[in-house]
Amino acid sequence: MMSDQPSDMNYDTFRECLSNALVARSEPQRKKGKRIEVERIDPEELAEFFLASEAFTTFPEPLQTLSYAALQHNPSLAIYVPEPDTPLPRQTLETICSPVPVSVTDSLVVYGIIPDAADLVDFLSPVLTEYTTSVTTGPPVWANTRADACEICERDWIPLSYHHLIPRGVHAKVLKRGWHDEWTLNSVAWLCRACHSFVHRMASNEELAREWYTVEKICEREDVMDWAKWVGRVRWKAK
Incomplete structure (x- = not known):
């Protein structure tokens, strides 16, 4: 039987989704016409830094290995796949994000990606939605x-x-x-x-x-x- 999508491929997909979000939030910020100087790092480097070493491996194993094939064999995995144009339920997001190390959140705050540690779930919500949608897309005609x-x-x-x-x-x-x-x-x-x-x-x-x-x-x-x-x-x- 064809194997599920390997978790290393899922990691690459997730890193790409996160990098896109980091790029969007790394644009120069201005307040009352003045540029806000915040210590910054290349978004790709930041994604690689905290995803590879800390974040992705803390996610539930079924989320790490999620795929279209896995979803067909185990419909209960649908808890990770939101309806179109709908974010994942808040409770699901909090469960996914709760094991993420504090160092990850701190990095996002230090580099100006999120204003406060409490914003981690909101930041990762669209990232996780894009990730789960991507890895569970069915085969094309x-x-x-x-x-x-x-x-x-x-x-x-x-x-x-x-x-x-x-x-x-x-x-x-x-x-x-x-x-x-x-x-x-x-x-x-x-x-x-x-x-x-x-x-x-x-x-x-x-x-x-x-x-x-x-x-x-x-x-x-x-x-x-x-x-x-x-x-x-x-x-x-x-x-």
């Missing part, structure tokens, strides 16, 4: 994933076709044996005809479904890497 170049050889001047990463002929077996969730069955990769044919030569439909169900997994194979290097040098164009 396959037609909207079309690439500009072959996802194996990267040639961009020849026609592409879509390859069902979980071949349709084995969908019933996939579901019966629990290899993947139903919502993953129509995931596709956009490949040139040569690479598409190579993929189907390299493994049976059942093997593709069980072992080679993402472009990343396919491209990790040594034979695929060798093939991509060779075919990528072929320069003729389709008529």
Whole structure:
């Protein structure tokens, strides 16, 4: 079965959400026409400083590993996913933020991001909302994933076709044996005809479904890497 989104990827997403909030609050402040001088630090550095070492790991483990797949398997995780245009409930936010070390709050106050320690929850509210929405977004409709170049050889001047990463002929077996969730069955990769044919030569439909169900997994194979290097040098164009 396809694994949930790794927590390190979630960390990167959260750090990006927080960095955006820090950038927004790091704009020069003015009061009655005068610039307020506050000790400042690069927002990216500040995000890395207190998130990597202190904040993210204090969040509940289900929040750290939250994903669309996890939400499908455990609907109770919906407590972390607000309705559109709605912030997380105050009680949920306070539960999430309560273990965050004082040093994190102090850093935000010292660098002028929040005026007071009591403002931590309000500051993190939109950050957490953006984070949870991002990591639980469902897979796109396959037609909207079309690439500009072959996802194996990267040639961009020849026609592409879509390859069902979980071949349709084995969908019933996939579901019966629990290899993947139903919502993953129509995931596709956009490949040139040569690479598409190579993929189907390299493994049976059942093997593709069980072992080679993402472009990343396919491209990790040594034979695929060798093939991509060779075919990528072929320069003729389709008529």
